[in-house]
C-alpha cells in the first residue's frame with residue numbers, strides 16, 4: 001500500500017512550530033546578538049561582575065520573552081538556533097557567576113499553560129450550556145415539550161423571553177452586599193478560572209450594584225464580548241506591532257481576558273451583557289424578564305433587544321426581527337435564546353444533562369463558503385476508527401477562519417466524490433465542526449484521481465477493516481485499525497482522552513505532552529502518569545534538562561498530577577474511554593452505583609452474563625421484537641422433534657414455523673429469510689437458548705439512561721484481561737471518590753428505586769421522574785426485586801401486578817407526595 005503524497009498522516013506529523021512572518025528577521029537577530037556581545041568582552045572570564053549582572057538580566061528577560069512567544073502564543077520571532085545561542089550564553093555566565101544568576105527565572109514562560117497563573121473557582125451553581133433549535137418546528141416542539149412536562153393545556157398561558165445569543169465567552173460575576181468580589185470563567189461548568197483582576201478592568205461592569213432590591217449575594221452571569229469596530233482596531237494595532245492578529249471577535253475577547261498582565265486586558269475595550277444568574281440569595285422578581293429588568297436598574301448592561309413573547313408565533317417574529325438586524329448590531333450574535341419566563345416553571349423544569357429544559361438556543365442557519373481541498377488527513381481515534389479530515393485552503397465562513405472540516409467516513413467521500421484539489425463548499429453552523437457540503441464542478445476543469453481510502457492504519461500499519469455486523473451482515477461505515485494495543489495512535493488517543501478536561505483534567509499534560517512522553521517511552525499507559533515523577537528522579541536524562549521544560553514547569557506538572565490522585569467516580573468512569581460511555585452516561589453509572597467497587601462488580605457480573613451472538617442474531621431480526629424472538633427460540637427447542645419431522649416430509653421453514661405456532665406470520669417470514677433450512681434453524685435456536693443474557697446483564701441494562709448497547713461495551717471492556725491489568729495498576733495510584741450528588745436534596749427517598757406507572761394526575765411522568773431524581777431517588781422503567789416503591793396512577797397495569805407479586809410497596813400519588821414532603 002503506497003500512500004499518496006498529498007495524504008498527510010496526522011499521527012505521524014511532527015509538531016512544527018508555526019513560523020510568523022517576522023521570521024526573516026533571524027539573520028538580523030543573530031547579527032545583532034553578535035554585535036551586542038561584541039560591545040563588551042565576549043570571553044566570560046574577562047567580564048566584570050557588574051557587566052555580567054547586566055548581561056544576565058538582559059538575557060534572562062530575552063529568553064523569557066521568546067519562551068512566551070514560543071510556548072504560549074505559538075508565534076516565535078527567532079530560529080531555534082538563535083534561541084539556543086541565547087541560552088548557551090546565559091548558561092556560561094551562570095556557571096561563572098552562579099550567585100548573580102540565582103534570582104533570574106528563565107523558565108517562567110515555559111509550557112503551554114499560561115492559565116496556571118489563575119486560581120480555580122468552584123461554581124456554587126453549575127454553569128450550563130443550551131440545547132439547540134435549528135428551525136421553527138424545533139421551536140414549536142420545545143414549547144410543546146414544556147407544556148407536556150408541566151401538564152399545561154393548550155390554552156394555558158405560557159410566556160417566554162427572547163433575546164440575542166451573544167457570541168462571546170460566558171462569565172460569572174459574584175456580588176456580595178452589592179460589591180463586585182470575584183469573576184470566574186465557565187471552565188468545565190463546575191469549576192472555572194479566577195479572572196477577577198482582569199474583569200475588574202472592564203469599565204462596563206459595575207463595581208457596585210445600586211438599588212434597594214439587590215440581594216446580599218448574587219452571581220450575575222452573562223457574556224463578555226468585543227464589538228466589531230473595537231475588534232478591527234485591535235487587529236490593526238496588532239498588525240502595526242507585528243503581533244499576532246485574532247481570527248474573530250470571540251477569540252480576541254477570550255485572548256484579552258486570559259492575559260496574565262491585567263494592564264493588557266484594561267487596554268482592550270471588552271463589553272458585557274448580563275442575562276442570567278447562578279447562586280442568588282433573593283431575587284427581585286418571579287419572572288426572567290423581571291429579574292433581567294432589575295439587573296438593568298442595578299447598573300448592569302442588559303441587551304435592549306430582549307422581548308417577552310406569549311406564543312411561538314411571537315418568538316419566531318422576534319427571531320426574524322433580530323436576524324434582520326444582525327449585520328448592523330455591531331457585535332457577533334449566533335442565534336436567539338428563548339427562556340421560560342416564570343421562574344417557578346423554570347424550577348420545576350430543571351435540567352437534562354448539562355442544559356436547562358426551560359431554555360433553548362435558536363441558531364441562525366449555517367453559513368457557507370467556497371475553497372480548495374488541499375489534502376485529506378487520516379486520523380486514528382482511540383477506538384481505532386480512521387477518520388478523514390479535510391485540510392482546506394483557509395477561508396472565512398461567517399467570521400471564522402476555517403482550515404479543517406470533517407469528511408465523516410469513506411462512504412461519505414465516495415458519495416460526494418470528493419477529491420484532493422477540488423473546489424468545495426464548506427459549511428459552518430455555530431460550534432459544530434465545519435462540513436463539506438458539496439464539490440463545485442466546472443466543465444473543462446480536470447480533477448485529481450478519486451480518493452483511495454487507506455486499508456491499513458497510517459499509524460501502525462495494521463489492517464484497517466470495516467467490521468461486518470454479525471447480525472445485519474452489512475459492513476460498518478467506520479473503518480478501524482485492528483492494531484489494538486500495538487497501535488501507538490490508539491494508545492495516544494486513549495491517553496489524551498484520559499487526561500482531557502472532563503476526565504482527569506491534568507494541567508500541563510495536554511495532547512502535545514502526551515505525544516512527547518509516549519514517543520519517549522515515559523508514558524505508555526494511564527498508570528505511568530502517576531509514576532512519572534518517581535521514575536524521573538531515578539533517570540539520567542531528567543525531564544527538567546530537556547528543551548521545552550525547566551525545573552519550574554516540571555515541578556508544576558508533577559504537582560498537577562499529584563492533585564489528581566483522588567478523583568470523582570463519574571470522571572473516572574468517563575476517563576476509561578469505553579465506547580458509548582460519554583460524560584452523561586458515566587454520570588448515570590456513577591449515580592447508579594455510587595462507588596467504584598460496586599460499579600466494577602456489576603460490570604464484571606454483566607460481562608459474565610453477556611448474551612451470545614446466536615441469541616443476538618434472533619433478537620435483531622427485522623420485524624421481530626425481543627419477546628417474539630425469545631418465545632420463538634424457546635418453542636423451537638421444545639418442538640425440535642416436530643420440526644425435524646416436518647423437514648423430513650419436505651415442509652419449508654416458513655410453513656413449519658407457522659404450523660407449529662413458533663412465531664406469527666411476520667416473524668415467520670423473517671426467520672425463514674434469515675435461516676437456510678429447518679436443520680440450521682433448530683441448531684441456531686439451541687445455541688441461542690444457551691446464550692440468553694443473564695440477570696446481571698439485564699439489570700445493568702435496565703438502569704436509567706444505560707440500555708444494552710452501553711452494557712455490551714462496558715461488559716466487553718471489563719471482560720478484557722489487559723483492561724483489568726491496566727485498571728488494577730491505575731488503582732494502586734489513584735483513589736476513586738464515591739459519587740457526590742450535586743444539587744440533590746436529602747430526602748426520604750434518596751437512594752431508593754422508584755417505578756412510576758399508570759397516568760399521574762398532579763404531574764407529567766417526566767416531571768415526576770425529574771423530581772424524584774432531584775430528591776436522590778433512582779427511577780427505573782421496570783419492576784424488579786430491587787424496586788423500593790411503585791407509584792401507581794390511574795389505569796396502572798402489568799407493572800402494578802408485578803409489584804404485588806414481588807411484594808414491592810405500592811404507593812398512590814398522594815402517598816408519594818406525602819413521602820417526599822417529609823424531610
Ligand code: IVH
Pocket residue numbers: 128129130163164165166167168169170171222223275276337356359361
Ligand atoms: S442563557 C442556563 N442567554 O451560550 C443557561 N446564554 O450555548 C445559561 N449565551 O454558555 C445560558 N448569549 O455563554 C444565555 N442570551 C443568552 C446568551 C447565552 C450567549 C451563551 C452562554 C452559554 C452558551 C450556551
